[in-house]
Amino acid sequence: MKILVGVCGSVSAYRSIEFVRGLVKAGHQVKVILTNGAKEFVCPNLYSYLGAQEVYEANADFSGSIESKSVLHIELAKWADKLHIYPASANTIAKLAMGQANDLLSSVFLAGWDKFQTIIYPAMNTSMWTNPITQENIDLINRLDKHDHIYIYPPQSGTLACGDTGSGKIPDVEEVLTNYDAINLGITDNSPHVVITAGATVAPIDPVRFVTNPSSGKTGLEIAKQSLRLGNRTTVLLGENSCDGFKHLAKLPGVKIIKVRTTDEMYEAVKSLENRFDTYISTAAISDLKFKTAGDKLKKDTLSNSLEFEKAQDILSYVVSNQSPSQCIVGFAAETQMTKEVLESKYNRKPTKLLIGTHVNSGLCDKARQGFGNDSATYTILENGKVAFEGELSKLQLAKEIFERIK
Known part of the structure; x- marks a missing residue:
């Protein structure tokens, strides 16, 4: 340039x-x-x-x-x-x-x-x-x-x-x-609309405890910036504890950021869009558990007997089941043991244009940190159910790869 x-x-x-x-x-x-x-x-x-x-x-x-x-x-x-x-x-x-x-x-x-x-x-x-x-x-x-x-x-x-x-x-x-x-000044209200989920959701246990994961939202940030570069109207549904880059991203034309905390809030935010998007990219590390939240702090001696939980709303399944033929959906799957069988099983349950398997580890269980918070990760990409790519990419490279494959 x-x-x-x-x-x-x-x-x-x-x-x-x-x-x-x-x-x-x-x-x-x-x-x-x-x-x-x-x-x-x-x-x-x-x-x-x-x-x-x-x-x-x-x-x-x-x-x-x-x-x-x-x-x-x-x-x-x-x-x-x-x-x-x-x-x-x-x-x-x-x-x-x-x-x-x-x-x-x-x-x-x-x-x-x-x-x-x-x-x-x-x-x-x-x-x-x-x-x-x-x-x-x-x-x-x-x-x-x-x-x-x-x-x-x-x-x-x-x-x-x-x-x-x-x-x-x-x-x-x-x-x-x-x-x-x-910064793309060509984006208008008539530009293609891309919705991106990013960051982590939290599952509250009581007023002081919650369960979450180390997702920083960096992948969603790079995808959002690439979306803007390509002239798309971009909405980010942003989870908790995401990286500071989103504060800067919010200043740019053509982008809207909606902050959420829990999986239920993310689900309601997705529903509020009323299917008004051309592309949906689900990078967020969404909690798949929901606890029966206590009104007061649980005592240590009763904590193990008080954790009642259930499956949280599967937001990607909702989006897939309600998509129109013209819409494109990109799903993500974060796994410590990534195999073709695991990805194919997820794809069969939630068929998407792309399903991107990310090799992750928090680094808290005697293994090196992978994926979470890093600038690169190891990915396996399924395109229409078939393995199209396996290897390491920076998150910027991944963003470019996604839009190249769905254009």
């Missing part, structure tokens, strides 16, 4: 150095545009050392030769696939809202409105961010964006460089590098 990074005058301008480094490491072609204010905080040569193809200063538009008949801001507008303004100062946001073009960055933005997507990461003091003038400029940019080419990434709240506490803090580089390629 060809990415322009605009850097504005802000104390947080130094964070753009790591942002550019991350984009280059990911294999993107990167060019950097600095405003005059940015040069007060960062050195242009740093970006070149980190792999940026070109670094332009604010007045670079006027350095071209007459013979070449090349206009830099037009050439860059045609070159870029995306423009990330990280950080975006209050001054630059005001210029963009008013359509000014008095430096290279604002000129490229104005010339490229119909050619690339722009993601703006505001960074400023809380009083400047909450000032009605700044908010009106943000609203104006959003109102004028008739083609969904601009996204204002919500700033964080926290302690600012000046010592104040409040909103206006630029998102961390790690968060931005995790999410930047999942």
Whole structure:
């Protein structure tokens, strides 16, 4: 991907150095545009050392030769696939809202409105961010964006460089590098709808005890991001104790996160969708037991005699039995001993387009941790009931594999 990074005058301008480094490491072609204010905080040569193809200063538009008949801001507008303004100062946001073009960055933005997507990461003091003038400029940019080419990434709240506490803090580089390629402004209410269950559900025993598993939701997170990259409207039904990545994912356009705790809550959330989805991907580690919950904490000496339980609702079975011919369903099966016979038995009970067997272990029973919380796992994939893949994949690779097989 060809990415322009605009850097504005802000104390947080130094964070753009790591942002550019991350984009280059990911294999993107990167060019950097600095405003005059940015040069007060960062050195242009740093970006070149980190792999940026070109670094332009604010007045670079006027350095071209007459013979070449090349206009830099037009050439860059045609070159870029995306423009990330990280950080975006209050001054630059005001210029963009008013359509000014008095430096290279604002000129490229104005010339490229119909050619690339722009993601703006505001960074400023809380009083400047909450000032009605700044908010009106943000609203104006959003109102004028008739083609969904601009996204204002919500700033964080926290302690600012000046010592104040409040909103206006630029998102961390790690968060931005995790999410930047999942920002898809082409997603609309008419886009295909993908529902993903992720994380773990809990089975309460009494007001202080519950049974659960170590699922982090990382698989569901990678699948959700891949779904967004492909232009799908994405709903995540998210269980307890899931990884922090979902907090960041919730900021992106086209995604909705519904939090649940128990298997019953997950079941009700699925039912509330009323079958309004094109694809259902069941990555969540859903508890298959449900206890008769005590009203008060159970005493130790009576605990073993008080654990009454029953099978919890089989949510995947419900989805399979109610699916329409046009819907695609992907099931998951987590096993410590994964065999073809185990998977085929599950498939026969709950036939799905794909059934993905994951080799797992909590690491608490004298064996190494597998699957849960890791970035990769060993999988066996059944496609229409037949083994189509066996081996180790990163969870990102698995996400790509799933969508490639169901497209």
